[in-house]
Amino acid sequence: MPFHLNAKLINIDKIRENLFKFSIEAKEIAETAKSGQFIEIRVSDEIEPLLRRPISIFNIRKDENIVEFIFEVRGKGTKILSQKQIGDKIDVIGPLGYGTFNTENIKNAVIIAGGIGSFPLYNLAKELKNIANTNIYLGFKNKDVVVLEKEFEEVCNKLKITTDDGSYGIKGFAINVLEEDLKKQEKPDIIYACGPLPMLKRVQELAKSLNIPCQISLEEKMACGMGVCLGCAVKTSNSSKENPEYMHVCKAGPVFWSEDVEI
Ligand SMILES: Cc1cc2nc3c(=O)[nH]c(=O)nc-3n(C[C@H](O)[C@H](O)[C@H](O)COP(=O)(O)OP(=O)(O)OC[C@H]3O[C@@H](n4cnc5c(N)ncnc54)[C@H](O)[C@@H]3O)c2cc1C
Numbered sequence: 498m499p500f501h502l503n504a505k506l507i508n509i510d511k512i513r514e515n516l517f518k519f520s521i522e523a524k525e526i527a528e529t530a531k532s533g534q535f536i537e538i539r540v541s542d543e544i545e546p547l548l549r550r551p552i553s554i555f556n557i558r559k560d561e562n563i564v565e566f567i568f569e570v571r572g573k574g575t576k577i578l579s580q581k582q583i584g585d586k587i588d589v590i591g592p593l594g595y596g597t598f599n600t601e602n603i604k605n606a607v608i609i610a611g612g613i614g615s616f617p618l619y620n621l622a623k624e625l626k627n628i629a630n631t632n633i634y635l636g637f638k639n640k641d642v643v644v645l646e647k648e649f650e651e652v653c654n655k656l657k658i659t660t661d662d663g664s665y666g667i668k669g670f671a672i673n674v675l676e677e678d679l680k681k682q683e684k685p686d687i688i689y690a691c692g693p694l695p696m697l698k699r700v701q702e703l704a705k706s707l708n709i710p711c712q713i714s715l716e717e718k719m720a721c722g723m724g725v726c727l728g729c730a731v732k733t734s735n736s737s738k739e740n741p742e743y744m745h746v747c748k749a750g751p752v753f754w755s756e757d758v759e760i
Contacts, residue, residue: 499593499723500525503586507563512644515570517579518555519587524562526591530554532621533598533714533752536566536591537722540577550574551722551747553617553714554592564591567616567644593722596752598689598712600624605685608653609634609675609700611692615645617714617751618691622652630654632678632685636671636696640664672699684709691716694760701755711755715746724748732759 500523508520526536537549556565570579581587598621600606606629610618615635625631631653637643639662650656658666659674667674675688684707690700691714704711715731729746734757736742744750744758 498529499590500529501590502526502588504564504589506581506583506585506587509581509583512567513641515579516567516644517570518565518567519578519581520558520563520565521587521589522562523564523589523591526554526564526589527557527559527562530557530564530592531597532557532600532624533596533617533712534592534594535617535722535751536564536589537593538574538578539588540574542588546574546577548574549590549722550578551593551716553716553751555616555619556623557620567613569613590722593747594751595748596750598624598714598752599687600628603629603686605629605683606631607634607675607685607688608632609636609671609688609690609692609696611636611671611696612638612642614690614692614696614714614716615649616691618689619645619648619652621689622649626652629686633657634659634671634675636661636692637665638662670696670699672696672703675700676703679703679707687711690714690755697755698760701760704755712752713755713758713760714752715750715758722747733757734759 504521504523510518535553552566555567632655633653634657636659659671688711730743733742
């Protein structure tokens with residue numbers, strides 16, 4: 498069940514220009530959130546912007562009643578959010594989303610993310626640390642936008658960073674490196690992914706061809722976050738031109754089994 502809180506902002510970490518990690522005191526959310534869920538933030542008391550902004554939960558610090566999220570300044574809403582100060586109250590609803598990451602019976606896992614898609618996967622990696630061998634592949638455009646290397650390194654067995662231009666780590670796309678590795682290694686029990694749609698499509702195809710279960714987290718444009726406005730529809734894999742079928746990212750997702758959705 499989601500809670501509506503005025504959560505105190507207790508820490509701000511400016512990771513780089515226009516990229517912030519916020520830590521908020523949110524007992525009810527910290528106690529109940531699952532990896533893969535998100536919160537909806539009302540960034541201002543003014544009429545504009547009226548719609549809440551969906552942001553993934555990056556880290557659940559359950560014992561301290563703290564929830565952390567990382568966001569990039571993209572437009573008006575995230576700009577206003579970035580101007581908050583320590584001690585300010587933030588109007589949040591969460592945890593939201595019914596589709597969450599499944600870690601039951603997982604012994605060998607792969608996580609693959611592109612760019613800011615790594616944020617919703619960190620808490621999952623932390624959760625897997627004690628139960629599975631996890632190999633993580635993070636892809637970025639270039640060296641300047643590589644983030645969270647140390648954080649992910651601490652919670653996995655092997656981390657591979659790629660950059661499109663080769664300015665850091667391995668040159669090329671993370672999905673190509675994963676594909677090559679999977680030719681040489683034992684198949685993992687599951688692949689978890691989040692990132693740009695072309696990357697997710699390739700992950701979906703790879704998982705299908707190797708018969709590996711796969712969960713993907715989608716970040717469709719979303720308004721209400723609670724299944725009321727129906728703005729964040731994605732086509733199901735059963736969908737056809739004649740009979741289109743949809744699910745909603747905010748309700749059914751944001752995490753889906755990859756075979757269930759058409760990317
Ligand atoms: C489930 C989910 C989780 C997300 N997690 C993160 C995260 O952890 N970190 C992060 O930086 N961003 C995340 N996003 C994207 C983030 O919600 C948008 O960047 C943000 O809403 C932009 O708002 P804005 O007012 O700054 O931009 P504007 O472009 O001015 O926003 C206008 C409207 O479009 C919507 N919108 C714009 N871009 C997006 C987008 N890419 N996805 C969804 N809605 C959008 C906004 O909600 C708003 O209603 C997530 C999106 C979803 C759906």
